[in-house]
Amino acid sequence: MNTLLTIAIADPSAIIRSGLETVLKRLPGFRIQVVEIATMELLLETLRSQRPDMLVINPAIPGCFSLQQIKEEAGCTEMKCIALLYAVADHTLLRPYDEQISIYDSPDELRHKLELLHTPPAEEAGNEEQQTLSTREKEIVVCVVKGMTNREIADRLFLSTHTVVTHRRNIARKLQIHSASGLTVYAIVNKLVELNDIKL
Numbered sequence: 001m002n003t004l005l006t007i008a009i010a011d012p013s014a015i016i017r018s019g020l021e022t023v024l025k026r027l028p029g030f031r032i033q034v035v036e037i038a039t040m041e042l043l044l045e046t047l048r049s050q051r052p053d054m055l056v057i058n059p060a061i062p063g064c065f066s067l068q069q070i071k072e073e074a075g076c077t078e079m080k081c082i083a084l085l086y087a088v089a090d091h092t093l094l095r096p097y098d099e100q101i102s103i104y105d106s107p108d109e110l111r112h113k114l115e116l117l118h119t120p121p122a123e124e125a126g127n128e129e130q131q132t133l134s135t136r137e138k139e140i141v142v143c144v145v146k147g148m149t150n151r152e153i154a155d156r157l158f159l160s161t162h163t164v165v166t167h168r169r170n171i172a173r174k175l176q177i178h179s180a181s182g183l184t185v186y187a188i189v190n191k192l193v194e195l196n197d198i199k200l
Contacts, residue, residue, distance in 0.1 A: 002031040003118060008052040010037040010061060011084060016103065020056065020084070027111045040065065047074035054080045054117065056101065059093050067096045080117045133174060138192055140167045144180055145187045145198055 007024060009017045021034040035050045037043055040061060047055065047070070055076075067081050083089065083100040094100055099113050133141065136157070143153040150168070154161045172178050177186055187193045 002029060004031045004033070005054065005114070005118065006033045006035065006050060006052040007054045007056060008035040008037055008046060008050060009084075010040075010043055010055065010057040012038060012058070012061060014038070016058075016084070020103075023107055023110060027107060027114070029111065030114060044070065044074050047076050047079070051076055052079060054082060054114075056082045056084050058084045058086070059089060059097075060086075082113075082117070133171060137167055137171050137174075140164065141171060141183055141187050142192050144168070145184045145193050147180075147198075 009020055011017050011020075017036045017038070021036070024030075024032045024034060035046060035052055037046050043065075051074075071077050071079055071081070080098040081096070083094050083097040085100055085102045089100075099117055101110060101113060105113075139157060140153060143156060148156065150161050150164045153159070154164045157164075159167075171183070175183075175186060177183055184193075184198060188195065188198075
């Protein structure tokens with residue numbers, strides 16, 4: 001299924017805007033609607049009316065601007081900003097951008113960068129991550145449920161106590177469970193332990 005994206009291209013050159021639009025519209029896996037912005041004067045007004053998912057902008061475009069200020073004033077705080085480069089640019093100038101593309105990038109490079117920018121937010125990704133504990137994390141859950149201390153778990157699994165504590169922190173973050181009793185319920189439901197394994 002194609003991902004629908006609205007991308008605004010802000011650059012004074014009509015040739016650059018049209019060329020980039022042509023390449024973007026041919027990228028497999030995306031259905032891209034392009035909005036062209038020729039001058040800084042039209043930037044805010046266009047962003048407000050079109051509310052694009054991404055803004056591709058030439059950092060050397062005449063007229064000083066702050067990306068954060070533009071996003072806030074246009075009401076597009078979630079919009080991704082991509083620097084459009086003709087040549088090597090100063091890294092400090094590129095810091096506020098989510099990504100950068102060069103006029104020399106291949107269509108494959110461009111598609112890859114758009115895919116990376118369009119991945120779901122961390123919270124959504126977290127829902128999948130929540131359920132997937134590594135084999136080592138499952139072993140540690142079982143040890144916790146059996147009433148073992150961090151030191152005992154470390155000795156049993158040939159780990160340092162520090163590593164055990166780090167694993168336990170990751171388990172709590174993934175499962176959103178912060179107590180031994182909560183982990184016990186999780187372990188029983190997910191068949192990591194039998195009832196008679198549990199230390200009451």
